[in-house]
Amino acid sequence: GENVEQHPSTLSVQEGDSAVIKCTYSDSASNYFPWYKQELGKRPQLIIDIRSNVGEKKDQRIAVTLNKTAKHFSLHITETQPEDSAVYFCAVMFSGGYNKLIFGAGTRLAVHP
């Protein structure tokens, strides 16, 4: 089946700390794993993505790691800032059909000054 699990559901950190959000998925053939940031009332914005042919990707303070064997991937935010506060969603593109993107349940990140 198409299953994406995301943890934790809420995360509270102090400014400057790191935040880690983890997702697991069910389809071993999946090969595209994006992370989206969504602010209240707005559309999701892609912040980083990774494909199955690499194990890690970094973009400034944001990184994503992928373990295909274990079928999990994680978002790492370092040196968090108050403006990082938002809801973060992982997603998995499931193979077959129209390559639909299924989202995790989301993580509400709060960064306290």
Added chain:
Amino acid sequence: GAVVSQHPSRVICKSGTSVKIECRSLDFQATTMFWYRQFPKQSLMLMATSNEGSKATYEQGVEKDKFLINHASLTLSTLTVTSAHPEDSSFYICSARLEVGELFFGEGSRLTVL
């Protein structure tokens, strides 16, 4: 990145009426578009895959006769919520992709059914 535009951004309607939401890819052609629904404080739930020139593919549990999808051209997909009821109130978001990979989202349409 690619631009996807959605209209209207907000709509309020009476129970029993139908509402149409448009999704346009402004600078690229999209043979496939995806419609999601998001309830408050919840995730994006895929409703259906819209395919240009053919019938939409609905996810399990989504009523195709209630949520009519039409993808008449390579740049336009429409979602019509028929006989809307208060439980249909939600944030509806469309999306499209250039190629296999990044999904670009419309601004979303907040539907409130009174």
